[in-house]
Amino acid sequence: MxxxxxxxxxxxxxxxxxxxxxxxxxxxxxxxxxxxxxxxxxxxxxxxxxxxxxxxxxxxxxxxxxxxxxxNWKPYHADDGIAVIPVSGTLVHKFGWLDPTSGMTGYDGIARKFRAALADSEIRAIWFDIDSPGGEVAGCFALCEEIARATQSEGGTKPIWAFINEQATSAAYAVASVCDRVYGPRTMITGSISSYIMFTDFSKALDKNGMDVSVIRGAPRKGRMTGAEPLDNKARAKLQSMVDETHDIFCSLVAMGRNLSFDQVDGLEGDLFSGSDALELGLVDGVMSEAEAWDLLQYELGRVAA
Structure with a gap:
């Protein structure tokens, strides 16, 4: 030793x-x-x-x-009473770090910063700086619901704004959609409001390499989605059901956050949109630069204080 x-x-x-x-x-x-x-x-x-x-x-x-x-250390950068919380890279359930690193951000880290900012008497507003393609479903909706409950429309006292800088798609847009306001530049990419499962069937590759995998089951449906054998109809239907359920939750969340109908959100078909289209569809509140959005928030804070 x-x-x-x-x-x-x-x-x-x-x-x-x-x-x-x-x-x-x-x-x-x-x-x-x-x-x-x-x-x-x-x-x-x-x-x-x-x-x-x-x-x-x-x-x-x-x-x-x-x-x-x-x-007195704060888990977020604060600028003139505004807590800036970055949401960048791939979003994952439990990353265990407060700050984004290695191209990933944990929903747990975002939640801890968000709670701290809400509890901080010196913080007057919260700004989500988002540049992310999305990520895991696990943990996403819980975070979004927590943010939504704290918005001004639900009686919250601190404005919660999101700026798309320059991508907020899929799970990242879910976070943005429940904020009080959402802004981004003309070149922003947003949307992709849906979910999918990528199932990998490597049974043919095993067969090509002379490998025969036998699955010994304790129950008829156990291990039907291992990838060592092709999907049967029940397994495929199960995966489709999981995707459909996630899609419906996502659309309902965006509809609530953006004051749209479920059919309006569902009708977007999970497509991507740039600045002007996103504004026309009601996915964002305005198209402007980060500096312009920041100044607008400062103005709103000053107007309320006055």
Whole structure:
């Protein structure tokens, strides 16, 4: 088992990396590091770049301020009282990270940021910055329903706006559709309001390679969609039923969020639409640049405050 390094050796290595070597870090952050570790590093005082000197008491206070800054950390970027929540890449159920990474965003991370923004008294509005082709069904509708319940039309006190920057299709549009307002540029791509299942039948590939797979079932319908054998009629009907159910939930959600009828949304046939068409069909509230939409939100906030 690897032994842990001696504490004194760790501090010695830290000292060598902090003192008497070139650093590329803001002076405030460097001061916080020294302040937090001053006792262990044996630093009684140090002279700042402005020629003032920090003593032991000052360093304790500075370290305390740093801890308070961490306690006040927000899981979203806030600009003039508006929480900006990115929705980018492939959307998945439980990603476990707050911030989008590796081309994926978790519905769980979006929900945590959204709840925090609603509870933050300093936040006056919420802005979803969306650039996503969509993703998993699991977790999507639950998030959308949570957002919808907090909108102004449902008695919410904070405007919730979505900006399509520049794609919000399928599950990503579901998120946008339930917001109070939806905007995007002329080149936006949106829609694709439906669902599908890609079933992979590799039974012929197995046969071509001389492999014979036998499925031993404990019940007649168990394992009928493994891909090791062609779909039978009941299995195909089951998959179609699952897709149809998801489609109907999706259309109902968009109809509710955009004040359209189910038939209007269903009649879009899962197609994609650009800016002008999306506006004409009622999928968005306006076609404009991000800066123009942001200014409009600022105006609305100022008008309400006045």
């Amino acid at each position: 690897k032994k842990r390094a001696e504490p004194c050796r760790q501090l010695s290595m830290l000292s060598q990396r902090v003192f008497n070597v070139p650093l590329m870090i803001t002076e405030h952050k460097a001061e916080v590091i020294i302040a937090a570790l001053h006792q262990r590093l044996g630093v009684g005082s140090f002279e700042r770049l402005d020629a003032t000197t920090l003593g032991a008491t000052d360093m304790v206070a500075l370290a305390g301020d740093a801890r308070r800054d961490y306690d």
